[in-house]
Amino acid sequence: NKLEAQAYVELLDECNISIPAWFSFNSKDGVHIVSGDSLIECATIANGCSKVGAVGINCTPPRFIHGLILSIRKVTDKPILIYPNSGERYDAEKKEWVESTGVSDGDFVSYVNEWCKDGAVLIGGCCRTTPNTIKAISRSLNQRHSSLHLPVA
Secondary structure: OHHHHHHHHHHHHHOOOOOOEEEEEOEOOOOEEOOOOEHHHHHHHHHOOOOEEEEEEEOOOHHHHHHHHHHHHHHOOOOEEEEOOOOOEEEOOOOEEEOOOOOOHHHHHHOHHHHHHHOEEEEOOOOOOOHHHHHHHHHHHHHHHHHHOOOOO
């Protein structure tokens, strides 16, 4: 949340931490993080810290990522990272994921080029993605880099 983001920024500055850091938030609705705070306000806090090397989104359904990248891009030039979940819904009462409510690996990967065009530079997967999802993301990024004649890191 916003308070935690501010606390981490203060710790990074006060403790003279030299380890690269990134801030990643998860969104419940494509605008706010799960605490209800504004993603833009949280990303702005992260952007204000020179020790934060990247800002991004994690454990958020793929359908929200495009808009969230664009929101983050409004407040930072730092690299944007994303690692969405599978899009499946979590049932907090039962404490389990509801199967068949997410996207397939193919559908997940169909977003990758759009996310890159939007400005994401680090892409992975979070809850309920699989090794096959990550392999498919890697293939998609390799194809993208080949078609753009970019070296693959």
